[in-house]
Amino acid sequence: MxxxxxxxxxxxxxxxxxxxxxxxxxxxxxxxxxxxxxxxxxxxxxxxxxxxxxxxxxxxxxxxxxxxxxxxxxxxxxxxxxxxxxxxxxxxxxxRPTISNIIFEGNDDIKDEQLQESLDGNGIRVGEPLDRTVLTSIENGLKDFFYSIGKYNADVSAIITPLPRNRVDLKLLFEEGDAAEIRQINIVGNQEFSDSELMEDLELQFDTPWWDFLSETRYQQQTLQGDMETVKNHYMDRGYLRFNIDSTQVSMTPEKDGIYIALNVSEGEQYTISGVELVGDLLGNEEYIEKVLPLTKGELYNQAEVTYTEEFIAKFLGRFGYAYPEVTTVPEINDEDKTVKLTLSVDPGKRIYVRRINFNGNTVTADDVLRQNVNQMEGAWLSNNLLESSKSQLSRLTYMKEVEFETTRIPGQEDKVDVDFNVEEQPSGSFNAGIGYGDRTKLSLQAGIQQDNFLGTGKRVGVNLSTVSYQQSAQITYNDPFFTIDGISLGGSVGYSEFDGSDFNVIQYNSKRLSVGANVGYPIDEINRINFGMTYSNVELYNTGYYEQTEQFYNQFRGGDPEAPIKYDSYLASVSWSRNTLNRGLFPTAGSSQRATFSITTPNSDVNYFKTVFDTKFYFPLSRDNKWSVLARLRLGYGNGYGDINGNDQILPFTENFTAGGADTLRGFENNTVGPRGVQLFTNGRLIGPDGETYPGDASDAQIAISPRSLGGNAMALGGLELIVPTPFVDEDMDNSVRTSVFFDVGNVWDTEFDYNKYKDLTQANTQNAGRLIDYSDWKQYRSSAGLSVQWISPMGPMVFSFSKAIQEREGDDARFFTFNIGQTF
CATH class of the missing domain: 3.10.20.310 (membrane protein fhac)
Known part of the structure; x- marks a missing residue:
């Protein structure tokens, strides 16, 4: 200008x-x-x-x-x-000529949108007259930007091309070049700490090994300023109150591709705290604050603790509506005995009240739905704790992409503010529809929709219809997370399915199941919740094949007719506890979640069993912007029967067994194929089973056959580690919609009731596609895989693409290199 x-x-x-x-x-x-x-x-x-x-x-x-x-x-x-x-x-x-078109060419470090925003601020836009004098200042400003990030060979040229009718095309041509690499960083004047100690926490690095890809070796002026502050804090946090960086020299090689940095420092001596005094209005909480202050007489001065103390007092006062307190630490330094007295002056200011809470950016979700997740009330004190917890609760909603808030003071009213929550929504459900044909599945048709924010009401509604060769099913689910104003939730489901296991990756049986369930949830606090549920199921099993592991369950119901269908009713009561501190509902990068569920059939059910499942996930951010993060996850499960029927001990129905394999359990293995397989027993060429024959212990020609199909088990342990990385070739605006991770999965499903000793010495009749008999009761028969996963929150719902390599597999396992799933993320 x-x-x-x-x-x-x-x-x-x-x-x-x-x-x-x-x-x-x-x-x-x-x-x-x-x-x-x-x-x-x-x-x-x-x-x-x-x-x-x-x-x-x-x-x-x-x-x-x-x-x-x-x-x-x-x-x-x-x-x-x-x-x-x-x-x-x-x-x-x-x-002046009119600008007909603006073109950016060669810009990699600066986006077109950022450049256009800068030009708009200078009045250079399409349709406006061109002021050539402004272009020179813009060229110089852009060059200064590139110099600040170490690109000293960068050049920016404004090319003006005349057009008819006094119009011009404006092209900004960028030649960015490569950023200068840091060749060496020297710290001069340090005696108490070595160079390696001081540079350990610096963001700028040099001479790093090839595998340390997180290190920043390109020179950036702003990063250097931050590293200088890091060095200063290192000393100030250890009592060196008079520490100072006397000068900084940054020099470059003649080719402008290398940078040498030198910091000249004066360490001074260590100072101890001679006393701490609180002055001002602490609202009658002086005694409490004095007890929790980390600053103690006789200890070394610590700048970090001083800053923490100021922030703690400010946040503490913010709980009571004093949102803009002034907390200032005044040091009285005694250079003779190397001590410092700290006086904390506190001015709470006026108590602030919330006039109105506004929501911006929500085009689908109703304001009332968002307001249900906000703990701060209108007309009440402004509480920073309540605002932060409200942001966290909103961020955990699966249909929220970003949530931020700001407070705006009302002109003429010093004690009132408006709170504005700025939200960005994202697809809140999944849709699936398809038609296909396969050797095993034959013709398949499926359609379904699940919406976590149905019509913007915050209610979850799902309708799924599916018909494939192995299953026809229909299910309707509903959940209202705010059935009452206190946050009590109410939900339910109705489902019907017909299943043919012979056409799927499980043992042979047909089933019909009708189920009706309801659940109610109670919030314990902001992050903990407890749910109670009851589900009635009517199950019919028929066309059952014979397998050793299923006979004990079948014998509880069969009379004299081994071909008769098996029918039973069950009333399954469940209780679950969940805890959630994740920073987002979808694609979190920090925090953790835990869920423990215990379910048991009531004594009046035809089958008596229990199941318990525990899930936990921890996200550990590796970078300040949370683009790099590590996910550690674990899932444990166990189930069994209780009581007896007709003298037979009840066991977990095999239809309730745990299974593994697939995108949400063990990637690299076909869905539901990991774990115990069906065992069949033969003698004299005849199957020993429901026809009345039993295994003669002394028969020399007895054989076993292992089914290639999975049976599942009553115990499960699955875990994994994932390194979440920025998705290449994807715009930053898509960070919350696309996730890329490198993963390692490990786990197993086993049957604690399986008697390996009964079959281990028998001859195996077949090995094709099934593998040898192994001890299905041994939890150590684990599988593992590693690979790359890409997840995308598409308009149709979550999509997961996985490229996997099985590391530890067992004979007969169905390993898969590529898998694709719609509708599930983790």
Whole structure:
């Protein structure tokens, strides 16, 4: 802006001097007519409005200078010339060209949107006149930016291409080059701490090993300023109150591709705290604050603890509505005995109340739904704790992408503010529809929808219909997370399915199941919740194949007819506890979640069993922006029967067994294929089973056959580690919609009731596709895999693409390199 003003002033002064010369040689005259020449886009009437001279005015040198200055200030003209033709005032102008198009080329470090925003601030946009003087300052400003990030060979050129009708194309051509690498960092004057100790926490590094890809070896001026503050804090946190960085030298190689940095420091001596005093209004909480203060007489001075103390007192007062307190630490330094007395001056200010809470950015979700998740109340004190907890609760909603808040003071009312929550929504459900054909599945049709924010009400509604060769099912689910104003939730589900295991990756059986369930949840606090549920199921099993592991369950119901269908009713009661501190509902990068569920059938059920499952996930951010993070997850499960029927001990129905394999359990293995397989027993070529024959212990020709299909087990342990990394070639705006991770999965499903000793010495009749018999009761028969996973929150719902390599597999396992799933993320 300054450059533009100087150029404009120079042009005005030059024109004014010409005008003075003209008027000094000629007699001043009264203007009888005014003629403007050179107008193309600007209308004559518009040009005359900028001219402070009218017909009948006497023209002199001052009036000429005033006219030129006024015409230039209109920003429409590139040059202005004032002439006299008799008593006619002639104004010759050259209009500034209109910008027809703006093109950016070669810019990698600066986005087009950022560049256009900068140009808009300087009045350079399509359709506006081009001010060439501003371009020079923009070129220099962009060069300064590249220099600040170590690109000293960078160049920026503005290329103007004339077009017909006084228009131009403007191209900003960037030659960024490579950033200068840091060759060496030297710290001079340090005696108490070595260079390696001081540089350990610096963001700028040099001479790093090839595998340390997180290190920043490119020079950046802002990063250096932050590292200087890090060095200072290192000393100040250890009592060196007089520490100072005396000077900083940054030099580069002649080729401008290498940087040498030197910091000259004065360490000084260590100071201890001689006393701590609190002054001001602490709202009667002096005794409590004094007890929790980390600052203690006789200890070394610590700047971090001083800052923490100031922030703690400010946040503590913020709980009671004093949102803008002033907490200042005044040190009294005694250089003779190397002590410092700290006086904390506290001014709480006025208590602040919330006038109104507003929501911006929610185009689908109703304000009332968002307000249900906000703990801060209108008309109440402004509490920073309540605002932060409200942000966390909103962020955990699966249909929220970003949540931020700000407080705005109301003019004329010093004790009132408005709170504005700015939210960005994202797809809140999944949709699936498809038709396919396969050797095993034959013709398949499926359709379903699940919406976590149905019609913007915050309620979860799901409808799923599916028909494939192995299953036909229909299910409706519903959940209202705020059935009452206190946050009590209410939900339910109705489902029906028909299943044929012979056409899927499980043992042979057919089933029909009708289930109806309801659940209610109670909030314990902001992060803990407890849920109670009851589900009625009516199950019919028929066309059952014979497997050793299923006979004990079948024998509880069969009478004299081994071909008769098995029917049973169950009433499953459940209780679950959940805890959630994740920073987001989808694609979290920090925090943890835990869920423990215990379910048991009531004694009046036809089958008596229990199941318990525990899930936990921990996210550990590796970078300040949370783009790099580590996920550690664990899932444990166990189930079994209780009581007996007709003298037979009850066991967990095999239809309730745990299974593994697939995107949400063990990637790299086909869905539901990991774990125990069905065992069949033969003698004399005949199957020993429901026809009445039993295994003769002394039969020398007894054999076993292992089914290639999975049976599942009553125990499960699954875990994994994932390194979450920035997704390459994806815009930053998509960070919360696309996730890439490198993973390692490990786990197993086993059957604690399986008797391996009963079958281990028998001859195995087949090995094709099934593998050898192993001890299915051994939890150590684990599987593991590693690979790359990409997850995308698409308009149709979550999609997961996994490329996996099985590391530890067992004979007969169905390992898969590529898997694709819709509708589930983790």
């Amino acid at each position: 300054k450059l533009r003003q100087l150029v404009a002033a120079g042009a005005i002064a030059s024109s004014a001097s010409l005008a003075n010369a003209a008027t000094s040689e000629q007699t001043q005259f009264v203007v009888e007519d005014i003629r403007v020449e050179g107008l193309q886009r600007v209308a004559l009437g518009a040009a005359l409005t900028y001219l402070p001279v009218e017909v009948g005015d006497r023209l002199n040198s001052f009036r000429v200078s005033q006219a030129i200055r006024s015409l230039y200030s209109s920003t429409h003209f590139e040059s202005v010339e004032v002439l006299r033709d008799g008593n006619t005032l002639v104004i010759k102008v050259a209009e």
